[in-house]
Amino acid sequence: MSSVSNPALKYAFACLCAGLAFADVHAGDTAGTVKTVKGAVHVERAGKSTGVAVGSEIQGRDRIVTGADSSVGITLRDNTQLSAGANSVLDLNKFAFDTTTHDGALDATVRRGSLAVISGKLAKANPDAVRFNTPTSTLGVRGTEFIIEVGDNGEDAR
Known part of the structure; x- marks a missing residue:
């Protein structure tokens, strides 16, 4: 009797493949991980x-x-590091990253507050693929560390 013809084995194999496919899709949705939290912080996702x-x-x-x-x-x-300060609103508009080729895109908008950024592999491999926006400007990444500040009225703080 061949193990391939065993119905239980076929079912187990199918479940394993489905689980791996789900894990791979889920991993593609994950842009990053929260490393530090102080005070009240929340994420708005799908309403x-x-x-x-x-x-x-x-x-x-x-x-x-x-x-x-x-x-x-x-x-x-x-490995891009983002640090949002008090009373900040950060929209992560798009994040895609291929761990093999380092291709992808990062597009984020700081609506209010402050954001400190230390660029990761994506910006180093392709600076044109990384963009940060504010209500009044768009910043391309040409350095590795920078801070963005936006006033309460959505105006860039200088």
């Missing part, structure tokens, strides 16, 4: 608001919101 903790996953279309006296540190899959 729902969820509090975050260290270890929470951030996805490529999330809005990250910090409260008064709050901050959050996020490491994206390409």
